[in-house]
Amino acid sequence: MTALIPTCDDDIIEAIRLARSERASIAVEGQGTKREMGRPMQAKRVLSMRGMSGITLYEPAELVLSAQAGTPVAEVEATLAARGQMLPFEPMDYRPLLGSTGEPTMGGLTAANLSGPRRIMAGACRDSLIGTRFINGRGEAVKSGGRVMKNVTGLDLARTMAGSWGTLGVLTDVTFKLLPRPETTLSVVFHGLDDQQAVALMAAALGSPFEVSGAAHLPVGIDRIAMTLLRLEGFAASLAYRAERLRGLLAPFGRCDIIEQAASTSLWAQIRDVRWFCEPRSEAIWRISVPPSKAPAMLAQISAGRRIRHMLDWGGGLVWISTAPTDLAGSELIRQAVRQAKGHALLVRASEGARGTDGTFEPLAPAVLALSTGLKKSFDPDHVLNPGRMYSGV
Amino acid sequence: MGIAFPVPDQAIVARRDEIIAGLSRLVPADALVISDDERRAFETDALTAYRKMPLAVALPSTTEQVAAIMAYCHTNGVKVVARGAGTSLAGGAIGQEDAIILGLSKMSKVLDVNFADRTMQVQAGITNLAISDHVMPQQFFYAPDPSSQLACTIGGNIGMNSGGAHCLKYGVTTNNILGVRMVLVDGTIVDIGGEAMDAAGYDFLALIVGSEGQLGIVTEATVRILRLAEGARPVLFGFATSEEAGACVAAIIGAGIIPVAMEFMDKLAIEICEAYAKAGYPLDVEALLIIEVEGSDAEMDATLARIVEIAKQHGVATVRESKSAMETAAIWKGRKSAFGATGRIADYICMDGTIPTGQLPLVLRRMDEITKHYGLRVANVFHAGDGNLHPLILYNVNDPEEAHKAEEAGNDILKLCVEVGGCLTGEHGVGIEKRDLMRFQFNEADLAQQMRVRSVFDRQWLLNPAKVFPLDGRTAG
Numbered sequence: 001m002t003a004l005i006p007t008c009d010d011d012i013i014e015a016i017r018l019a020r021s022e023r024a025s026i027a028v029e030g031q032g033t034k035r036e037m038g039r040p041m042q043a044k045r046v047l048s049m050r051g052m053s054g055i056t057l058y059e060p061a062e063l064v065l066s067a068q069a070g071t072p073v074a075e076v077e078a079t080l081a082a083r084g085q086m087l088p089f090e091p092m093d094y095r096p097l098l099g100s101t102g103e104p105t106m107g108g109l110t111a112a113n114l115s116g117p118r119r120i121m122a123g124a125c126r127d128s129l130i131g132t133r134f135i136n137g138r139g140e141a142v143k144s145g146g147r148v149m150k151n152v153t154g155l156d157l158a159r160t161m162a163g164s165w166g167t168l169g170v171l172t173d174v175t176f177k178l179l180p181r182p183e184t185t186l187s188v189v190f191h192g193l194d195d196q197q198a199v200a201l202m203a204a205a206l207g208s209p210f211e212v213s214g215a216a217h218l219p220v221g222i223d224r225i226a227m228t229l230l231r232l233e234g235f236a237a238s239l240a241y242r243a244e245r246l247r248g249l250l251a252p253f254g255r256c257d258i259i260e261q262a263a264s265t266s267l268w269a270q271i272r273d274v275r276w277f278c279e280p281r282s283e284a285i286w287r288i289s290v291p292p293s294k295a296p297a298m299l300a301q302i303s304a305g306r307r308i309r310h311m312l313d314w315g316g317g318l319v320w321i322s323t324a325p326t327d328l329a330g331s332e333l334i335r336q337a338v339r340q341a342k343g344h345a346l347l348v349r350a351s352e353g354a355r356g357t358d359g360t361f362e363p364l365a366p367a368v369l370a371l372s373t374g375l376k377k378s379f380d381p382d383h384v385l386n387p388g389r390m391y392s393g394v
Numbered sequence: 395m396g397i398a399f400p401v402p403d404q405a406i407v408a409r410r411d412e413i414i415a416g417l418s419r420l421v422p423a424d425a426l427v428i429s430d431d432e433r434r435a436f437e438t439d440a441l442t443a444y445r446k447m448p449l450a451v452a453l454p455s456t457t458e459q460v461a462a463i464m465a466y467c468h469t470n471g472v473k474v475v476a477r478g479a480g481t482s483l484a485g486g487a488i489g490q491e492d493a494i495i496l497g498l499s500k501m502s503k504v505l506d507v508n509f510a511d512r513t514m515q516v517q518a519g520i521t522n523l524a525i526s527d528h529v530m531p532q533q534f535f536y537a538p539d540p541s542s543q544l545a546c547t548i549g550g551n552i553g554m555n556s557g558g559a560h561c562l563k564y565g566v567t568t569n570n571i572l573g574v575r576m577v578l579v580d581g582t583i584v585d586i587g588g589e590a591m592d593a594a595g596y597d598f599l600a601l602i603v604g605s606e607g608q609l610g611i612v613t614e615a616t617v618r619i620l621r622l623a624e625g626a627r628p629v630l631f632g633f634a635t636s637e638e639a640g641a642c643v644a645a646i647i648g649a650g651i652i653p654v655a656m657e658f659m660d661k662l663a664i665e666i667c668e669a670y671a672k673a674g675y676p677l678d679v680e681a682l683l684i685i686e687v688e689g690s691d692a693e694m695d696a697t698l699a700r701i702v703e704i705a706k707q708h709g710v711a712t713v714r715e716s717k718s719a720m721e722t723a724a725i726w727k728g729r730k731s732a733f734g735a736t737g738r739i740a741d742y743i744c745m746d747g748t749i750p751t752g753q754l755p756l757v758l759r760r761m762d763e764i765t766k767h768y769g770l771r772v773a774n775v776f777h778a779g780d781g782n783l784h785p786l787i788l789y790n791v792n793d794p795e796e797a798h799k800a801e802e803a804g805n806d807i808l809k810l811c812v813e814v815g816g817c818l819t820g821e822h823g824v825g826i827e828k829r830d831l832m833r834f835q836f837n838e839a840d841l842a843q844q845m846r847v848r849s850v851f852d853r854q855w856l857l858n859p860a861k862v863f864p865l866d867g868r869t870a871g
């Protein structure tokens with residue numbers, strides 16, 4: 001496999017033209033940090049976006065930033081932090097979990113729709129994404145959205161690029177809405193709850209007016225005693241007030257403690273990156289999105305048939321599972337429980353063999369798969385870009 | 395006036411009786427509107443300068459009926475225009491002589507409320523306000539709040555990706571929809587998304603929200619509901635110049651404060667709204683900001699103190715805090731009835747461009763020049779926090795020359811919005827109104843990609859075909 005490092009639109013267009021004429025495919029990557037995710041592909045060339053890097057627009061007073069797709073996420077986050085701002089959706093860093101190296105890029109973050117704990121309050125990556133430019137599989141430069149906060153002009157192709165894993169186009173520029181960085185933060189923590197109680201507690205907290213910006217449950221197995229965490233962000237006086245009100249509201253769930261700023265910040269970074277599941281590396285990792293209230297029963301069903309470790313984020317709406325290397329039976333058990341819970345699962349970490357045979361993405365209903373195949377074709381008729389990364393034929 | 399419609403397909407028009415007979419086998423008799431008199435109610439939407447008598451109107455009451463109608467129309471090559479409440483300001487719900495209107499107004503039920511997961515399932519024809527009203531006893535609400543919320547439907551909101559005054563904090567429709575049940579053009583029923591926070595595979599919801607009835611007929615939606623804040627308080631800030639008001643908005647955001655709402659009105663808009671709503675708006679200022687904050691009393695006091703401090707640095711002339719729920723209601727009534735109140739004094743067309751907020755002073759000055767050039771008056775109301783402008787260009791609909799000038803002025807303003815880095819429409823949609831301006835914002839490759847995606851869902855372009863894409867140079871398939 002040869003690596004191509006384009007430095008401008010025309011380089012990408014040329015690479016795509018060549019691939020189409022040779023009927024070959026291209027694997028698109030930022031810096032390869034999520035190479036281990038998705039279905040394995042047989043690509044002739046890798047297109048690395050690292051040569052197209054740099055912040056192209058930053059207007060702090062307008063809460064907007066644009067960057068070329070190869071820009072390291074770290075560079076963007078540092079630039080924003082210097083002005084007291086942040087990406088609202090708290091993107092996770094997959095490197096610890098996948099054991100990969102390299103710098104995650106803004107294009108990769110967008111293509112994977114990476115969203116962390118703050119998603120419950122500030123939305124996902126796709127919610128903050130207001131504009132993209134990309135080269136489609138026909139070798140045409142296309143823009144959608146822009147740099148303004150509200151824009152309903154035409155079909156929202158920009159947002160569609162989020163979570164498309166490089167199968168629709170090679171992103172060249174992305175534009176995001178920003179948020180001011182909160183003055184301070186703390187966590188309210190409850191101890192010793194089971195999944196059912198924890199999800200009920202988190203639902204009560206998230207259904208309160210006290211603006212909880214993170215709600216996670218770390219069951220026994222991650223620590224000796226289960227911890228249910230509620231994160232608050234804002235100015236100090238407001239935090240103290242909200243913590244006190246939550247303590248009152250949630251008294252039926254027992255006593256709670258406060259985790260102060262520094263400890264809270266590092267704990268939420270661990271939750272965001274699922275640090276507890278990095279080892280042992282042999283275990284398979286599943287990421288499950290589910291209506292929060294259905295998570296406990298789903299977990300009970302899975303753990304009845306298989307030894308697992310798990311943790312909950314997004315108030316129970318995001319379930320991480322670590323389990324023995326995936327075999328067909330194990331996969332089917334998990335997929336079935338997830339389906340019953342009206343959720344969907346992504347096999348994040350597994351051997352190449354397992355990713356190839358089972359597929360890593362949630363199987364789609366036939367009508368939706370047909371639309372997906374059609375969508376792929378409308379962007380990339382010759383299946384040049386990351387073919388099969390998400391679904392066979394897509 | 396200047397906007398063209400495609401030439402009706404006479405073969406379809408000639409088959410009207412047969413088509414009505416076909417449809418009447420699929421839905422109960424009271425679900426079909428055929429007489430001239432009754433059809434007239436569906437001739438236009440809120441872009442009343444344009445009217446088209448539809449072939450017939452179908453008002454189904456179940457998803458299965460919608461599916462049957464779509465399958466029939468697909469087989470018979472009949473075009474279909476989806477309609478909620480017909481409050482589109484862009485002409486999005488206007489029909490055509492060779493198309494049926496498919497109205498969702500009979501499908502207005504709440505199907506399920508799940509407070510634990512903060513989701514609600516509703517039928518597409520329910521009004522925006524009825525969703526919030528349904529969960530208000532439990533102190534929950536559905537966030538996007540278009541001023542038309544008493545009438546407009548969630549299906550229409552999805553069609554246009556509608557916004558509202560409080561979207562600065564809570565996002566627009568696309569940020570608040572978790573799933574839809576949709577009938578495809580051939581009658582296939584699909585579920586996209588659901589009750590989980592995201593969906594598997596491609597983000598089809600992103601495409602469907604804002605697709606103006608061109609990808610399918612939405613019959614049900616799962617929406618995100620939120621707990622109401624403990625309290626909310628709007629404050630009026632009057633300024634001697636629009637520039638000061640604009641700079642104040644930028645400074646507030648720059649200081650790291652995101653109020654729930656920041657609404658701007660210029661002098662003419664203030665006068666019009668005050669005369670209508672008696673909200674106590676100051677009449678001796680050139681520009682007014684309504685800034686709303688949320689939280690406990692102490693939190694609101696603290697945030698407001700910071701905002702007032704910033705406003706003072708920007709020469710604010712008057713500051714008035716709402717002291718009661720009644721005052722709060724009056725303040726919002728004035729703002730939310732801006733279009734209606736304007737309609738009482740003149741005909742108007744409402745523009746909807748968005749600009750980078752930093753360009754506000756320049757754009758205000760240029761808009762003034764543009765409307766003066768055409769000899770017209772403009773009243774400005776807009777969502778200042780996110781740069782979404784609503785210049786209301788006043789004219790007389792019975793004066794063809796003035797009507798023409800109003801359209802020209804509107805077009806010039808929208809081109810200006812694009813020139814300074816913004817877009818043609820921030821929340822009202824393209825419809826027919828901005829269709830022919832799309833090339834100012836998009837090049838051929840941009841538009842062709844959108845059209846190919848549209849064709850994935852509707853190969854023959856039977857769904858709301860007169861809208862969004864310029865009539866010439868359409869590429870299907």
Ligand SMILES: Cc1cc2nc3c(=O)[nH]c(=O)nc-3n(C[C@H](O)[C@H](O)[C@H](O)COP(=O)(O)OP(=O)(O)OC[C@H]3O[C@@H](n4cnc5c(N)ncnc54)[C@H](O)[C@@H]3O)c2cc1C
Pocket residue numbers: 001003027028029030031032033034035036037039040041042043046049069070104105107108109111112164165166167169170171172386389
């Ligand atoms: C030398 C080499 C050989 C390789 N051989 C193979 C092989 O044989 N088989 C194989 O399956 N993989 C192979 N890969 C890995 C493959 O290229 C990656 O899996 C894929 O490109 C994903 O990139 P990523 O891991 O960098 O993810 P990230 O950079 O983290 O990106 C995540 C997702 O976003 C997409 N993405 C990143 N940037 C953009 C962008 N600008 N526009 C659109 N989408 C974007 C990626 O395609 C990916 O889907 C190889 C990589 C290298 C460097």
Ligand SMILES: Cc1cc2nc3c(=O)[nH]c(=O)nc-3n(C[C@H](O)[C@H](O)[C@H](O)COP(=O)(O)OP(=O)(O)OC[C@H]3O[C@@H](n4cnc5c(N)ncnc54)[C@H](O)[C@@H]3O)c2cc1C
Pocket residue numbers: 439440475476477478479480481482483486487498518539540541542545546547548549550551552553554555556557558559606607608610611612613733734821822823858
């Ligand atoms: C006084 C006034 C104030 C307004 N204020 C605002 C505001 O603050 N913010 C804002 O964003 N808009 C505003 N609008 C515009 C309008 O109310 C919105 O666009 C609204 O969402 C339209 O809803 P509707 O039910 O009336 O839809 P319609 O006008 O009937 O249809 C709108 C579009 O959606 C499509 N559609 C409708 N239902 C469906 C369905 N079930 N499936 C698929 N497609 C469908 C139609 O084909 C059409 O393209 C205002 C309008 C008026 C008249």
